[in-house]
Amino acid sequence: MHEVNRRRHSESTSEDEGESPPPVPRSSSIQWRNAAGFWLLGLCNNFAYVIMLSAAHDILQKQETNKTALVLLDSNDELEKAMTLSLKAEHLSNGSRYDCNSVSTAAILLADILPTLIIKFTAPFYIHLLPYHFRVVLCILTAAGSFLIVSFSSGIAMSLIGVVFASVSSGLGEVTFLSLTSFFHSDVVSWWSSGTGGAGIFGSLSYLGLTWAGLSPQNTLLVMLIIPVLLLVSYFCLLVHPPFLPKWRRYPAAAVQVPGRQDQRPLIGGATCRVGKRACNLTLSEKWRVLQGVLKYMIPLSLVYFAEYFINQGLFELLYFKNTILTHAEQYRWYQMLYQAGVFVSRSSVRCLPIKRIWILAFLQFVNMFFLLAAVYFLFLPSIYIVMVIIVYEGLLGGAGYVNTFNNIAMESSDEHREFAMSAACIADTLGISLSGVVAIPVHGYFCGLL
Template structure:
């Protein structure tokens, strides 16, 4: 029998049934799991693609402008303003529409590509000036990756926790793909500006995946109850289809599931600012007529307790992530100094002549494997990874200084290169494992806190559930972005350590090898 459409509101006991609402949303995500996971995988891949492409091209860029000892400035530039853009996203523009934020991410990458390409012809007349322009372009590429990561991690908070595993796997794949593309096109005779230019279509794919491929739930009449209005999803008119003649009767979960439709971000997500909590609106009105310092003090009074609470629970995870990234980047950018390249300058051996790019590829292979491992292996004691990575760093610094894995014989050196390749894969494995497990630990703990809070309440109302979910959504976004800031700190310190070691410790060894 055809169900009768009615505009009447379901009973209040259904509206307040949090478990049924959560199960309905879970069914929606399960229905769209393949589409969403593939879309997030591509978002992660393209988000980090040009950041990783800079890593593969670093040796050629510094060689082109005859500043080999300053190669470490390229990863520094890649991370130079990452802290700033992450801070802006976390604290200055938390209400800006995600639609606009993803446009900003792509535009930054396009500007970076343009500047890197322009630097090549300028290098014919002034190497230092061209290198500075290339560094500015790299800053834009790095900013795009950092800003995009910060935005994506916050956006994913509204999706199932394992979504971060799909996105992280994509970020790992970006390193492998960028290294393979660079290695292949370089071997074919293309110079780095052409390779960067050919990568611009990836930005279009990035926008298509976010705006049209990801399916988000549009909850008819009850966006607040399921908490997804934190993304400012456009509401719909209240239309329920209750089948009173259905045998057996619909469960509460099924009734809620029928209230959910899917939509794409382009049409369903508002381009206006994300709605604020009433307390936030009142606070902003109070802050309008006071000075900047007083506004900052009041902001800390409102948010400081939350930030301190996050650090009490997450500080160990954050510090492990930062230390691992210091060690990871310090190890990775010792690679160009870890074999005597001038000795084999005229070598036709593929493994030696392309040694640095292959080492970059090996590092990215390790990252891809470990960032894709969340579904198979969970590591809660991340300090073990940190300790291993520190040992790796000590080994790579010793290799750059002593060249203990090296030979004067070209055939022997070719074989020894594979020892370096395997070692670099291991460095990537440790770095990727720390990244994915730390962020999963953070997100999982926040979600558990939210669930415990709601369960502890006796018959919570619709509005109470919405407010709790929105508060924890904001807490999760803040926690993920704080983690990204620690990651950025680690990258910056690791890159600075590389430059210091190359200039003041290795010194003439670099120029004479």
């Protein structure tokens, strides 16, 4: 069916335009370069976002340590005493029954997701004004800035600014690289998706492994500066850019037909687009009808992500077990890594286990959330290994919700509506994550106030 649609589209385009599209090289080496390039772009784009969530406990703990040392010095205590007690700051809980930082890790989540949400909502109004090379350079600079600022920060506010830089890089990169796929063969979309999934597991594993090997969180973040360099090499050196790509100069995005693509609209944003002599922009009424059709998937996906990120950033820090060899910070890093492992596995499962009813995944994720919320309040779980199993299961549900949502939308949308439906649905997970951060902050404050 897909091949028939493609043939019909090709015939209609030839009739309308009366001329063949510009040739696009399809040699094996170029295909592999572009495939590898988009996989690395997906990996690098989401890497800083994952690292900031994995390092959230360490970022806040560092500020608590600094604060403790300053208070002791202001009290005219000896420097040696200040340094000794600051090293033990990880185990201080300010009289609470929980080992808490004064600020919830959900604050890191909000700083890491809200700029992305704003970019996704506003990009269609301005993104087409920026040539691709300028966008990518901005992504590289903000990613590098995020690692440097957080590494050398001396206060929570400065750390959050660094996390915002990571969010800007990830959000702008997602908009840019999804749009960029429309200038290449359709195969690159799957490679991009695979790279973004790999960012979760490789990002959390690299942070866990480097800190486990003895590197401080500060030095680990400095090592991550290799990621912006890899992003630069992937885009400017590895990709084979088509001649009609707006690189350093902006020009109207004409409908250039590329073999393997059904139409040539950017996924997000872009100037007025035409396929042949027919306008391909949807009217407001058409967009509203398409949006109504995908709400049955967007709402459950938002709920899935609300529940799982409430667990990750509201409860992970409170699920601390003292009867293990792992410190509190190490436990938090393992939680993040196990969650990302579950997500990575389930995002690759759609061909083996397609799921239509996303609301079932939302229901099961809320069961996880309420169970762990009760576990935090009543402290009835005897072992950290039970929590670890639940976290892997949580990641499996989250990844399955994401991949099945977009698979269902792609399968059920018509050719002319598919791109808008996919780009509109990508708001759902970001919105759910943002709302979870808003709720998790007061919940964290309530638990840390319990004696």
